Amino acid sequence: VMTQVVVAVDGSRAAEQAVTWAANEAVLRGAALRLVHASLWERYEAGTEHDANDSSVRARDAARQMLTDQADAARAAHPGLHVTTETLAQETVPALLEAGREAALLVMGIRGLGAMKGLMLGSISQRVAAHALFPVVIVP
Template sequence: MTGRPLVVGVDGSQPSLRAVDWAADEAVLRGATLRLVHASLWERYEGATPAGDPGEPSEQVMAEDVVRTAVQRARLRHPGLRAVTDVLPEEPGHALIREGRDAAALVLGSRGRSGFAELLLGSVSLTAAAHADCPVIVLRGSQDNQVRSGPGGRVVVGVGERGADSAALRFAVQEARIRDATLDAVRAWRCPAHETTDHPLLAGEPAGLHEQHAAEILEQALKDVPADVELRRRTVEGPARGVLLGASHQADLLVVGARRDPGHRGLQLGRVAHAVLHHAACAVAVVPERT
């Protein structure tokens, strides 16, 4: 389906091996090459005397073993899979962001070997999701390692202000098509504080107008979705973060956009993407939206 590879970051940790499994399934569905990349700063320490048993393998040998194990795992899962590997003596976050420039998507585990148990999302995954030029798919730690396809599969996408011009929506449509899954398009809406739906005298028409406006935005955004995609439209009252986190419990993949400002150097995620990356119950795809 695409000439660009699907890149997965590997470091030998259980979350990264789960990402390898998931990425292998995804690569088969896309008809794409799987590129398995391990990046670390082992080269910095090659000249130092190793602590402990001098017969222990060097960091470079260990890195090569990580990618060899990962590619063997992927090919056992899908014997005909096209897969290549690379070991990069670089800081992982920056290396993976660069690898993503020519990738169809970048797939990562929620945490790597150096992740602290109390952290919900590792720094490498967070950095890549905030800066990569391609969609970044993060496998949440509580989910299984299988890409679901066919009847019963569900891709959820949050529909924002960009409407039909949203890169996140286009990505979600593509994912629903290759999986033969239902596309669940969700638009969150809220009443202003002075138009609460809890008050019996204010409930009804004001809230209905806000919901109708949300439905109109949703309908306009979805006007070009191909007829062969099974589509479910939903408008839900509440903050977008809470609405999408709730939807993630019935989803196989949750897709959100993240605006990219070329002049901004900090994390470029936004509150919604940041929240779902940390708390969603399914895999999360963060798709760059160019300003």
């Protein structure tokens, strides 16, 4: 199995910077890059009891598109880099702890979409770094 650098994305500017760092690191290591996004919206499936126009389905599709756009940007910056994406239908912290276990390292942004002015480190980054038993890089 090819070494993997996993990067956690939430659509924020900080996570975008984390992808940039992680893509470079993957190239240096000769590793693959795996972009993961945790979203409970992923549980919503069109054609089930949820209406396809439901805002939850739109949120799910927007998250998928965000992930695809980030992956395309990494591929464009590094032709030949193997980039995969995955949306994890779990709570964010356990999802990232599980994703990181299979990787050489997990890369995260220092803050995310919920960033409040003055907040030094987002709660997801804090909690993942506190519990991880694998290397975590937090990109400022």
